[in-house]
Amino acid sequence: MxxxxxxxxxxxxxxxxxxxxxxxxxxxxxxxxxxxxxxxxxxxxxxxxxxxxxxxxxxxxxxxxxxxxxxxxxxxxxxxxxxxxxxxxxxxxSDGEEILFDGYQVIPFATRHGCESFGFILVEDVRPGRFDREEAISLGIPPGPLFGRLQRGETVTVTTCGEEKIVTPDQVMGSPRPGRKVIYTGDTRPLREWPDTASGSDLLIHDATFDDQERERADEVFHSTAGQAAIAAVETGAARLALVHISSRYTSTANHIQDAKRHYQGEILFPNDCTMIEIPFRD
The missing domain is CATH 3.60.15.10 (Ribonuclease Z/Hydroxyacylglutathione hydrolase-like)
Incomplete structure (x- = not known):
């Protein structure tokens, strides 16, 4: 959820x-x-x-x-x-379609599970850059409603020293900032190729049914190992990796952790049922 x-x-x-x-x-x-x-x-x-x-x-x-x-x-x-x-x-x-919501979209992508199957990328819309208050004041914009108009992308006109001056948002706003991005693979073998939209996620939630010792078994039943999930995190540049769908045969995740850390240096999570994960903005 x-x-x-x-x-x-x-x-x-x-x-x-x-x-x-x-x-x-x-x-x-x-x-x-x-x-x-x-x-x-x-x-x-x-x-x-x-x-x-x-x-x-x-x-x-x-x-x-x-x-x-x-x-x-x-x-x-x-x-x-x-x-x-x-x-x-x-x-x-449909693979790669953009399902639009208010302020974000969900993009399904084809996975490898022995049947028609999909993973999902939730990506937020780009956010405006940071507002440079000092620069706005130096351009003659008084603190107040005009600040808000500039932040909403409107061009404003001010009078300084008896002269009208036009100030545009690009003069006082920083570069646009990306929204948050979460990827959920569902059940899958390692993907041969990731969609471009998968790069740079804040959280990759990846199938890790088996540890690496059971790699052949994972391949037979169209699942992934912890090590393969970690490689996917590296390939997509994920900031955090959550390993899920761990087989009930395992009483410990020690091998999964070891396998994943062999490939991926970022934060690795093993969420239990009902674990809540907060995803902050990167900046």
Whole structure:
């Protein structure tokens, strides 16, 4: 789950999703659900979650994004629960499309899991540069409403020493700054090539089902090892790496940590269920 401003997006929805949401008290005001692929542990929770939303009186539409057959899944949901109190909107994912939201977008990309599958890049819009207050004053702009107009990209006119002067935003604003970026791979083998939009993420959430000793097994079942996830973090220039989907066969993540650190020098996270990660702006 990602919360950005007032929006809540759910990426995959396993069988126990709503119980976990209740544990951490997120509520059920989800705006959109993205399904990476049609394996049961990634979508079976949708049925119960939508029914709970109906019981709670939801009226607003919910958007469901998924691979081919998403329309069939939504049709089945409607047939099973014909008394849902809100519309369900189904959208089929396409590699590289830009799904626009207010101030950010979600970009699906094809992954390698033995079936049609997707990862997702959430990237915020570019932010304005920093406002140079001292420079504005030196140009004759008095502190006050004109500061705000310049920061909103408007050109202003001031009178200094009896002469009118035009001041443009580029005279007092620094270079645009990137927004935050989060990547979620879902289940996948290592990608042969990453999309350009994946570079420079603040957080890469990557499949690390196995440690490197089980690399052959990982390849057989279309998953990744911790070391391979770390290589992906290096290839994409990720600031932080979260290793997820660890196989239940492991009672310790010591080998995963060792494997990942062999390739990647950044911060490595092993989030448990319901772990909350704050993602600050880089500047």
């Amino acid at each position: 990602i919360r950005r401003g007032s929006d809540t997006l759910l990426f995959d929805c396993g069988e126990g999703a709503q119980q976990q949401m209740m544990r951490v008290r997120t509520g059920f005001t989800v705006d959109a659900i993205f399904i990476s692929h049609w394996h049961a542990d990634h979508y079976l929770g949708i049925f119960g979650l939508l029914e709970t939303m109906g019981f709670n009186g939801r009226r607003d539409p919910i958007r469901l994004y998924g691979p081919r057959r998403i329309h069939e899944i939504v049709s089945i949901i409607r047939q099973l629960n014909q008394r849902l109190s809100f519309p369900i909107e189904a959208y089929e994912l």
